Amino acid sequence: METVKNTLDFSDFPRIDLVAAGAVLVFLLIFPLLSHSSFAMATMIQFLMFSLYGMGWNTIGGYGGQVDLGKAQYVGIGAYTTAVMLIRWDIPFWVSMPIGVCFSVAWSFIIGYPLFRLKGHYFAIATIATSLVLKDLFEVWNFVGAARGLEISPIKYRPPDFLRLIFKEDIYYYYILLVFFVVGILYINWFRKSRLGFQLRSIKDNEDVARSLGINVRLAKVKTYAIATGFVSVVGSFHACYIKNIEPEDTMSLSISILIALMAMLGGAGSLWGPIIGAGILIPLKSYLKEWLGATAGLVGIDLVIYALIIMMVSAFEPRGIWGIVEKARRRKRK
């Protein structure tokens, strides 16, 4: 009962936040009905996907302060589980997605226990390393198509196929993802108020204090890491069905890991809205910059330059991102 109440209770946010969130949700609901280009639709789907990646990252990276730069490995595990199962055994998305989550979480436990012996930068570097090693393994593993990757051929299926998540029009993907998005927000809303959420925030503050308050620091981190992993894996599975053509390079590359962390940090690590704000800014920026500057002016890689600038600005001015600035202003106003 209390869990349900905590999940649905947003009353600790000021009214203006809820009005803004409501407006955004209404816009997301009616967006496909407005006239839009297929490019805009693809950008919106990317926005929802990266919001979910960011929400997952935010549990361990934001609330827990453990900067994780290896989330792409779980995008890969989710995507490959779903793709392999669909192609080889015709197992539908709704079955392969939870199996993918199980694989991801199992892998997160295996690497989580040793990884969380490390702190700070060492932890961040180790997460990059595990992710890259896994990517290299996938690149030589013939069962999953090695470096060529896997292709889900839509001709074999009769879209709209809701079981296998094979559609011709993006609007189906969009609405399914929107449901995930809302569920994700509700889950994080529960998480931030749960015992585990408080434990993580205490760990971020001071690990010795956390220990002296009865918190098993390593276990709390590993548990939360698994939650973050679950989020990413679900979206990874979705990614396979949506993109239909996956290879290690674009599902598990370092730039995806960094983009996930970067969005949450830009929007505001450790806040409910942060990852969504971050994705809302960065994803359109990334798509349109690539489209305009990359194609017309030949400035390939300009998006990477902008990421670098953002990282520097966030760490120099406000480590808690855009939401940190908003909260600071509110505190000042109250006094």
Next chain:
Amino acid sequence: MPLLQVHNVTKDFGGLRANSNISFSMDKGELVGLIGPNGAGKTTLFNCISGLHQITSGRILFQGEDITELKAYEVARRGLARTFQVYTASGDLNVAENVMVGCFMRTRSRARAKSRAEEILAFLKLQEVSDYLVSELPVAAQKRVTMATALGSDPRMLLLDEVAAGLNPNEIEDIMTSIKHIHNELGITVMLIEHVMELVMNISDRVIVLDSGRKIAEGNPGDIAKDPAVIKAYLGERYVEEHAGNLE
């Protein structure tokens, strides 16, 4: 049976012996002061008892159970709480949320943790600042928050590490009242490290003195104040020799 028994505890950091063969015991309901010059090993001893340090040799028993090998979080769950001298409140937990972290040790329910935290905040007169960040508070209030957070875990015994350091006389008076409240009304056994002598000597049933990692004296506050070994530790050998006649 004593609540806490410390047997021959030794703690080495590399070649440095921070605690050397320290033994004492505490009964339920006692209030014991732990004093000594800087570097005497007081905080190290707290860290050893609360499980943050693994001791080099010796044994520590709490409620008859051997807790020597236990991790800090396991010690805390058995009802032995502590505060920290330097409170680093870099994070975004406000005062009430800090106390709730303590309360979450005993319950999974947010509602119960919250109502318990409110009781404790009222008890320590912190309800007016409950939604401030700890870093926004003056030192005196920060010290009360550390006490409130530890109390949230509903301990049987509380180790207080310099809760009066850096406070003015009025604030010391207040914190002394709070410690008495915790001890008398909540019935919690208290051990406190303190440099503020008027506080230690005033409220302790018994005082233990450390110097250079060794226990040099133990007794009631009146006797400790006159103990030549203690005076020597604080004021130096020469002072004791020059005033040998006056000490009696």
